Amino acid sequence: xxxxxxxxxxxxxxxxxxxxxxxxxxxxxxxxxxxxxxxxxxxxxxxxxxxxxxxxxxxxxxxxxxxxxxxxxxxxxxxxxxxxxxxxxxxxxxxxxxxxxxxxxxxxxxxxxxxxxxxxxxxxxxxxxxxxxxxxxxxxxxxxxxxxxxxxxxxxxxxxxxxxxxxxxxxxxxxxx
Amino acid sequence: xxxxxxxxxxxxxxxxxxxxxxxxxxxxxxxxxxxxxxxxxxxxxxxxxxxxxxxxxxxxxxxxxxxxxxxxxxxxxxxxxxxxxxxxxxxxxxxxxxxxxxxxx
Numbered sequence: 001x002x003x004x005x006x007x008x009x010x011x012x013x014x015x016x017x018x019x020x021x022x023x024x025x026x027x028x029x030x031x032x033x034x035x036x037x038x039x040x041x042x043x044x045x046x047x048x049x050x051x052x053x054x055x056x057x058x059x060x061x062x063x064x065x066x067x068x069x070x071x072x073x074x075x076x077x078x079x080x081x082x083x084x085x086x087x088x089x090x091x092x093x094x095x096x097x098x099x100x101x102x103x104x105x106x107x108x109x110x111x112x113x114x115x116x117x118x119x120x121x122x123x124x125x126x127x128x129x130x131x132x133x134x135x136x137x138x139x140x141x142x143x144x145x146x147x148x149x150x151x152x153x154x155x156x157x158x159x160x161x162x163x164x165x166x167x168x169x170x171x172x173x174x175x176x177x
Numbered sequence: 178x179x180x181x182x183x184x185x186x187x188x189x190x191x192x193x194x195x196x197x198x199x200x201x202x203x204x205x206x207x208x209x210x211x212x213x214x215x216x217x218x219x220x221x222x223x224x225x226x227x228x229x230x231x232x233x234x235x236x237x238x239x240x241x242x243x244x245x246x247x248x249x250x251x252x253x254x255x256x257x258x259x260x261x262x263x264x265x266x267x268x269x270x271x272x273x274x275x276x277x278x279x280x281x282x
Contacts, residue, residue: 098279101265105257115242116264117279 004031008080009072023078023156029053030065031081037062078156095122142171150174178208181235182276183245187215189274193266195246198228204273205238208280213273228252236261244276 008023029051036047048058072079092101095114104111113120140153144164153159153173160170183200185191194200199221206213219234220227228249235243242262256263266276 099267101267103253103263105260105262115262116244116266116276118282 004028004035004081007082008078010078011072011076014076021075021077021156023080024068024072026065026068026079026081027061028081029061030068033058033062034065034069080155093122093124095119097121141174143174144169145172178242179238179240180206180208180242180244180280181238181240182206182273183243184215184273187217189213189277190272193244193246193271193273193276197243197245197248197252198231199223200231200245203231203235203238205235205240206277206280211281213277229255232256232259232261 032051033047036042036050037044042050044055044058044062047062048055051058051061053061069079071077092103093111093114094101095117097119098114098117100114100116102115111122114122140155141150142153142159142162143150144167146167146169147164149164149166149171151162151171159173162171163169164171182204183194183197184202184204185194185200187202191202194202200218201221203216203218204213205216216234216238218231220230223230228251232252232255236259240261242264243256244264244266246266248256248263248265253263
């Protein structure tokens with residue numbers, strides 16, 4: 001599959017204050033199932049073959065996707081597309097030492113070391129994990145720019161709404177510091 | 178073995194260009210003779226199709242690996258069929274010399 005073109009959708013024109021609601025998280029495979037069935041108009045059998053899952057599993061993913069989309073529409077919640085068990089059209093490895101990504105175009109040959117730094121400390125990330133998008137891997141924090149105090153970032157809630165108890169200044173996102 | 182590296186300038190202390198198709202220069206480094214050569218990218222200001230054209234350009238030089246910061250979406254299938262390996266560097270402040278040193282390690 002190819003990654004979705006956006007990371008999510010936001011409602012607009014709220015009739016009353018919905019700011020407190022959490023976004024609905026749609027997994028990549030759920031997004032893909034809806035795209036295949038309702039956008040590309042494939043039937044469930046061809047769609048499940050493309051996604052490489054069994055027919056019952058596909059139906060479960062698809063049902064869950066529709067349920068989540070309906071929830072977002074009915075409750076006026078944000079949709080965030082992330083995570084899940086997916087492999088994009090690429091097989092990628094990540095070297096833990098030089099932090100480079102590389103692929104293996106010659107599938108007949110096994111990769112033994114990083115092509116750049118020759119380190120053997122690399123891992124395969126192409127299948128069953130998500131490249132840089134898994135919700136748990138990169139924990140987002142709201143951090144105080146002065147003293148470094150941090151709390152876990154709540155999605156949909158701006159960091160600046162939190163104030164550092166020590167320095168009384170608005171917090172900032174950790175990856176923006 | 179020849180390796181292409183995308184570069185911002187034509188000196189060894191230039192930084193790696195994070196884009197592949199529209200990078201300023203290509204460095205072709207030969208791991209056997211330890212020699213390097215700079216080529217200006219003819220597709221730098223191309224409206225479209227810079228990626229595939231650049232693939233053509235470096236493939237003609239006989240490279241088997243490409244080091245860059247990011248590859249466009251049309252590139253992967255092309256490079257797969259040519260059996261050229263992509264190496265994506267997420268750290269943009271590396272110089273060409275750094276990369277060559279790493280390759281020689």
